[in-house]
Amino acid sequence: MAVDGGNMAQAVIDTAYNERKRLHTGRSRTTTMVVLGVLAAIGIFLALVVGKSDPDTAPTCDGHTMTRTSVCRIWSNHGGGGTYSYDEMIDRRESSNGVWRGIGFGAAGLAAVLMMVAYTKLDPNRPWGNPVSAACPRCRELNLREKLTVHSITKGRTTYRYSGIVTLCTPACGFSTIRQR
Ligand SMILES: [Zn+2]
Known part of the structure; x- marks a missing residue:
């Protein structure tokens, strides 16, 4: 694909601006909390x-409710x-339900842990990127951060995928630049 290098560099910088905005507006x-919350809810639904x-409850055999005296023949490749x-069909059902409980509680637990991590990581008060120890060439302040x-x-x-290390100054200054890794 023919790529205009200058335009792609600007597109990566714009992506960085959008990420910073999405972080700071919360x-x-x-979004992350909603997605993980839905995942946790699905997990709890599966489990419970x-x-x-x-x-x-009477087990079913190929969709038919079994009686105490019936047997179920299962073909499986x-x-x-x-x-x-x-009784064996009840045991089979209980063991399969146990697997669903494991999957469901596992997914809900994982989602809960990720929610705690994301809550801190995506705190709107956390600054975007890492601090740069050089002064901004435009406003001469030590406000540059890169990511x-x-x-x-x-x-x-x-x-x-186009990537680069984007350096941004404060929105008030508006300075931005990009370099390759
Ligand atoms: Zn600046």
Whole structure:
């Protein structure tokens, strides 16, 4: 793909501006919290509803409710096939529910940990990027901060990634520059 180097450099700088804005307005944190909150809710749903322990309800065999005296024959080409009694079918269901509980609580726990990390990392009061020890060439103040920034463009199935270390001064000054790693 033919790329205009100057335009791509500006696009990466614009991405850095947008990231800084999203961080400082708290939008990054809000979005991340909502996504992780939904993930936690799905996990809890899987654990408590899909994986609910229910040892007293009659098991089903191929969609039909079993009676105490019926047997269930399961054909399987990846193991686990055979003939199962009423109680064995309850055990199978309980063990599968246990797996869902593990997955559900696992996902909810992971989401909760990530929420705590994101809450701190994406704090709107946290400055964007890392401090630069040189004075800004425009305003002469020590306000420069830099961060490795990636701008990606998807064309069809290919994603093109452009990256560089973007240095930004305060919004009031408006100085920006980019260099390669
Ligand atoms: Zn400046």
